[in-house]
Amino acid sequence: MSHSKRRSHKDVSKKRPLIIGLGLSLGLIVLAGLGYAYQANTYQTQFLPNTYIGDLNVSRLTADEVNQKLNKTYDDLSFTLLVNDQEWQSIKKTEFGLHTDFSEELTQLLDEQNPWSWGGRMVSGKETLDLGEAAFDEKQLDERYAQLEADLTKWNQTLTPTKDATLTRGEDGFSITPEVQGETIDVAKALTAAKEQLLSGNSTLELNEFVEKPSVTADDPALKEELAQITRIATVEATYVINGVSFQIPSELIEDWIIYQEGDVTLDREKVYQYVTQLGADYNTSTNPSNFNSTLRGEVSVPAGSLSWTIAPDSETDALMADILAGEAFTRSPIAQGSANAGSPLFGATYIEIDMVNQHMWYYKDGKVMLETDIVTGKPTTLTPAGVFYVWNKARDEVLRGVNDDGSKYASPVDYWLPIDWTGVGIHDSDWQPAYGGELWKTVGSHGCINTPPGVMKELYEMVEVGTPVLVF
Template sequence: MSRLDKRPKMKKTVRFILIGLVVVLIAVIGGYTYRSMHYSSHFLPDTFINGTRVSDLTANQANELLHDRYDAQEFTVEQNGEEWKTFKKADLGLDTDFSDELESMISQQNNWRWGLAFLSSANQNLELNTAAFDEQTLNQQTEELDQEIAALNEDRTKTEDAKIDQDEDGFTIEPEKQGDELDTKQASEAFKANILDGQNELELTRYTKQPQTTSEDEDLQNELEQLNEIAQTNGTYKINGEDVEIPTEEIMDWVVYENDEVTLDQDKVQGYVEKLGEDYNTSENETQFESTEQDEVDVDPGTLSWTINTEQETEGLSEDLLKGEDFERTPIVQGSAEPSEPLVDDTYVEVDLKNQHMWYYQDGEVTLDTDIVSGKPDTKTPTGVFYVWDKERDATLTGEDYESPVDFWLPIDWTGVGIHDADWQPTFGGDRWEEGGSHGCINTPPGEMEELFDNIEVGTPVVVI
């Protein structure tokens, strides 16, 4: 056969081959296209979501598979490595319906790349948000857990901060105490955070409550220093010639530390000042007096007296204490006497109604003594600690039914009672007062009265007993 005869036959063969190839290509393209359409609603080969294989699954099929997986997930709370309480995450509000997110994943994948995904040895790993919780449910479960943890603390040792304490010498720091009490707030917050972070457990002992303030705390040390500066101050009152120490324990009870500074509880300071007045006010308390003939007697208050001004003294005492330095002070008073000195010292007049006698002491020595006539039974001379508040010559003493001129007049109270000469008295001392007594004044022989008037000073105490 010639070459010319073979050529048509070869052309025919080539044509069949080409037609066959076209048919195969069309079939392949058609098949790939068909398969690509399949992957427009299915996950590509070798696709994994959060470690779960979802190849060739629709969004609904994958959702069912993942729902079963995550619905079974649990969260365990442990104590010292042992299980204390276990929750199903679904009961904590975990949302296990991932439909929308899965649909979005499928729509974002290139379904035409299924062939490459099939031939590739690498897996396609996708991440799904598995920490979507219903906020109300999770919060409710967290609150309940908080209460259960608080109940655990009832049998645990409390953790205590370092704090200021006081003893008889002042303030000290009581060191912090580390207990095994759980910090319920921290534990509850960690519980919620771990769940939202996708974790599966919580160890409670990691949240043992720690002291917030230790003995080395700078602020606490500063507070201690300031408190002791005031509390260890030595305060002394000069009252009636005596030293009255303010007890350290009293001062410590008054000291308050607030707003980074030391102050005093004014109610307590005032209470102390009021008690001081109750004990020492000479306007309210009897005065012990060593008499010439009656030994020691208690004498009623009179015009020579003083009363502590509570408000002003509270303020003054507080100012001295807050200086943080030892001090002596005399109370601020109202009255006619100086509170720091004895009410009756060694210069005074003593009038003894029982013995109808009067003595004038100067610097502890008797410089004059004389019988007297005091007030009659229905106008008795008042007893008390008085003082000469004026000196007058040639005075006229008047009352409802009398008018008596005298040469020497020494008033001692505010009602008209005083010491004066009485030349009308025929005799002095004894029982004369019962029948010929005065309207309350102390009648004195003229000669002795002149001597007394010349030597006595205004302000001299007069003790009538």
Template sequence: MKKKPIIIGAAAVLLVAAGYFGAGSYYEDKFLPNTMLDGIDISNDTVAQAKEETTAAIAQTQIQIVENGETIYAFTAAELGVSIDNTEKLETMKAEQSGWNWPILLFQDKQEETDLSGVAVDETALADILAAMPLENETRTAPVNATVVKGTEGYEISPETAGNKVDLELLKATMLEAIIAGETEIDLTEAYQQPTLTADDPILTETVKKLDDLTDTVIQYTISGQTETVPKTAIVEWLGIDENGEVSVNREGVAAYLQGLSDTYSTYSRTRDFLATDGETVQVPSGTYGWTLAVAAETDNLIEYVLAGEDVTVTPNYNGTGYHADGADIGTTYVEVDLSSQHMWYYKDGAVALETDIVSGHPQTPTPTGVFYIWNKEEDAVLKGYNPKTEKDYESPVEYWMPVDWTGIGIHDSSWQPAYGGEYWLTAGSNGCVNTPPGVMAELYGMIGIGVPVVIHS
């Protein structure tokens, strides 16, 4: 009587075993139930069948591009020329669900997506589809980054603007992702170009604070005995931020400000009122003497001062000669040549150290008037040039030569001159130089240094 239950139990075990091994054998080369790839059911498919089924299903998927609730374009994966190589993905999925574990996995959902690296499109078809969409037109605007602007009470942040210009590379990636995910709609706004700097960026907050601090910087220039303070309003106007949100200084604005200072204080190219030895005040045109601010070099310096944010008092860089910190121009040490009286004086610290009659340029080759300076000294020089009076070139050896301009005019001895002063220059005048008696010239040469101003007037 007890043998019947035993026989039934053994039969049940055999039946279950047969079912387990039978199903295991069946799923050895097939996917288990509830297996999905890219939203497509591949249950009970072999790898080859799953590849064919997923490829065909994806190819027929239609996707709509929607903007502001309206469909602006629709296409299928086939029209896009999509090709999918998901063999490796399918083989990996199959290997991960062993057929002999089917009872455990039977009631578990298995959902996977194809890696985009296995997806390719026809670039020509893609370009044609993108060209057919209304993506490039005058109504689309690019996003605008948040920035720092000058407000009524200092600097403030102006928020970013979204815009509706499309990021084509992002749209391409979104299209491929939609195809793989089995989505049928793409919101074009998700492919809009995005601002790279937003109002909540800490860089901008720090920039506002830094700008406010920089505008309180006191920068002073001492120029020729005068003090010029760079206006706070100018600094505010120059300061800004670059495309990376960093503090910047407007170079053109700085250069214009410095050029204004140069125009105010520089002495080069300036006509001067000069108190001559005879007591008369004469106007003397510009010559080689004088200075200007070195605007280009000083622009770099001033930008550094502004960005450093530290109070500073400096003397600006300058070009030329004759700069005096006390504001003097010609000063008290100079040479005066009076063409009308044919006389020359050398003043040393305000007192006459030497004077002499001279012979200036012939009426055909007059000595130029102006404020010049001795820029070189040379002994035993040979002066060469063209004499328009004789219409011949000349070579004149001199013992002492001190040029004062860039055209060959200078002061030198002239052993060939029999007399000096008076009206001798009308007939025996030089080619423009100041002819000086040899003995006097030797004395002057030993007394005078390079850089001394030479005022020539009539």
């Protein structure tokens, strides 16, 4: 006979608590999973726990909420310029065009985080996110920096300026004036540093770091050499030889001509030019008479004539300046235009002397009379010009042509012709004259030339060389 095996009531009672426990555990797991998933979904739009941006805790905040906080924080940021750690000027960073809307950056950071990691982030250390470098509106930044530059420049003008050591002229000449350590700042360097600090996110700049330092000090070798150069120039032995006479340019005059500017040593050209021009006024033989020790009348003053020179002021100014700036002793004669050398005496011991008062002519060679004769000079209406002339040519058998007082023309053949000026005046033989000397010039005087006895003229022509000075007075 078969029979079935039945569970006892006692066995069933023992298993029921276990089943209930398992069901509860499974339910709790499901609920926990659902809760975690819910929180993970929340962190799709919120920042994970323990998340910071800079010093700001953005945990469980949306991008909009964080952006609002950042806006407020950045709106309050200032950039402060300090002087000796004291505020000189504080400027809102927004005035520089600081960008304060971080919506795009925050949204990107949210997209990059793993919302399912929120649990681990609850127990881990804080994580700091980087928004990147602060952004500025370039136009607004440039405009505000232009204003800041103006403010710094204006303020700089109220400070004691820093000065380099330099050379200055005093009563005793040039000397070194020591440098001055002032308070002024290098505005350009300060502005560059301020911009770098601002763009790097920093908030202060100490302006004392940019106080200008003297670039040249009193012991600067180059400055000392410049002083030595000035001293050499000021004390140079500058000697002129004019008309055979030498003289030195006074040192105090040369020192007055010196110009020192930014390390460059030169001369005041206008002052040197004025000096050279005055030399011309004093010495030009083209405008000044010459003193001459005559045979019968002692010292006489002979006007300027064809034998003369004129200082070329521009050329001589440049040449004189170059010699002085070389700083070495020199002797020079002025650059001149004319028929004579400005450095040598206009005439020496060889010359022809024509004394119109005494109507007499002498030829001196090396200080000795080689020939003398009575003459006839120009009549009252055509006087022989006075002056320092010279024989600029020698010619034989010439015909001298001109116009008489009545307008008629004349032609006078001569055997010997020595022209002495540029108007047709010269020395020649005159066989038409009945006599020479005395008062004959008043009645039978020439058209301006020096009429000479034919026999004497032949001798004179043979003795005299081209270039011989002729003094007529």
